[in-house]
Amino acid sequence: MVIYQVLPEDRNGGAERIPEYLHREFIKNGFESFMLVGEKHSNESYIFQIPNFESRTTWARKILTLERKISNHLTFRGGWRIRELIRFIAEPKRMLRVWLGYEDFEFPGTWKIFDIAPKKPDIILCHVLHGFWLYDRGFFDLRALPFISQRAKLFLTLHDMWLFTGHCSHSIGCERWKIGCGKCPDLLLPPRIRRDLSHKIWKIKRDIYRKSRYYVICPSHWMKDLAEKSILKEGAIEIRVIHNGIDLEIFSPQDREKKRTELELPKNSKIFLTAGKSLKTNRWKGFSDFIALAKILSDEFENLVFVGLGASHTKEVEKIGKKEGNFIFYLPFEQNHTRVRDYYSASDFYVQPSSAESFSLTVLESQACGSIACGKKVGGIPEIIKDMENGILFSDIKELYEKIKKVLKEEKLYNSIREKGIENSKKFNIKEKAKEYVEFFLSVSEK
Missing domain, CATH: 3.40.50.2000 (Glycogen Phosphorylase B;)
Structure with missing residues (x-):
């Protein structure tokens, strides 16, 4: 076949x-x-x-070849109009x-x-x-x-x-x-x-x-x-x-402390991760909600790190909140599966605040790597996560904040959700x- x-x-x-x-x-x-x-x-x-x-057509190929050659010079305001005009001519x-x-x-x-x-x-x-x-x-x-x-x-x-x-x-x-x-x-x-x-x-x-x-x-x-x-x-x-x-031969729990060292992330912080292409501009990914969560948690807890993998072309770090030791890391999008696995493994929580998801690979991958998956109650995510059993489901940031606060204060609950998340991911072996x-x-x- x-x-x-x-x-x-x-x-x-x-x-x-x-x-x-x-x-x-x-x-x-x-x-x-x-x-x-x-x-x-x-x-x-x-x-x-x-x-x-x-x-x-031969004509279209010639004109569109020209358009591609000069496109890097059309990044100024209004440059897109010139590009559209060239395409119209083609x-x-x-x-x-x-x-x-x-x-x-x-x-x-x-x-x-x-x-x-x-x-x-x-x-x-x-x-x-x-x-x-x-x-x-x-x-x-x-x-x-x-x-x-x-x-x-x-x-x-x-x-x-x-x-x-x-x-x-x-x-x-x-x-x-x-x-x-x-x-x-x-x-x-x-x-x-x-x-x-x-x-x-x-x-x-x-x-x-x-x-x-x-x-x-x-x-x-x-x-x-x-x-x-x-x-x-x-x-x-x-x-x-x-x-x-998902590929369970790649996505599996790694040594958290070791991966934090390799990725230059703080060893003694609670780390919250979200990931996706063009996080800041992608309408679906809900990155503004991730930042809102970072702000309210950082006003109450110390030593929290929030990582946006795909939020910037270069590494940027900002202080956030009223408490000490709280930072946001804006990092480039990562295409290497092994590196993505390492970020999941280095994180305590993976947050998926998307406004739309057919069925989230990143939620599954994060569970497989031992990070607690937090997913919005949209699309197919409730078919992956059982709330407060193998992950966290939420309707809004306030609800997520309350549930994370509870998990942060109860180590036994955190460990239970984490282990059940790892086990749940095995149902979705590619x-x-x-x-x-x-x-x-x-x-x-x-x-």
């Missing part, structure tokens, strides 16, 4: 780690596996870049649709997906098909799904809600996606659109799905419940839950989750 995984890029964010883990397990199980990405950063021979740029119809408020599906390399890797696929597994953060603000033409689903078994893994909304990747409580979107309350929710064409975009997606046949994989029961109420059911043969998994994917693929292939 030949398996393709389609994803935005081959870097180590949460959405990229899952395909990487699955690829390794597919190979171990005797399958041929390839990854097709919008942007390739590694030299791995099994990863292929979708030829969107190469598939554009592809006027494409840019006009974007300016009118449509999502950008003009990625012609998508239609060559069967000609990229050495072997034709039996299975195509898609992840995060918007890829809005990429240089080209996307990578996949959703209109190609009917074409793809006629030539291979198509699986869609839902890392967010984008496939069934009028534009946003998480609706943050809005339920207009159930009735066709339109009158969007927040056009700036990523992937943002210029004008409110959310109803038209929703209809375009619905019509695509009606012409397609596919299987949907959800990382949580919460996401499955949404998918079953959405336009995805128009073409879905089956919607199934397979929880995300090896077992990959087997669930394989079993799904095989059951479909036999039909």
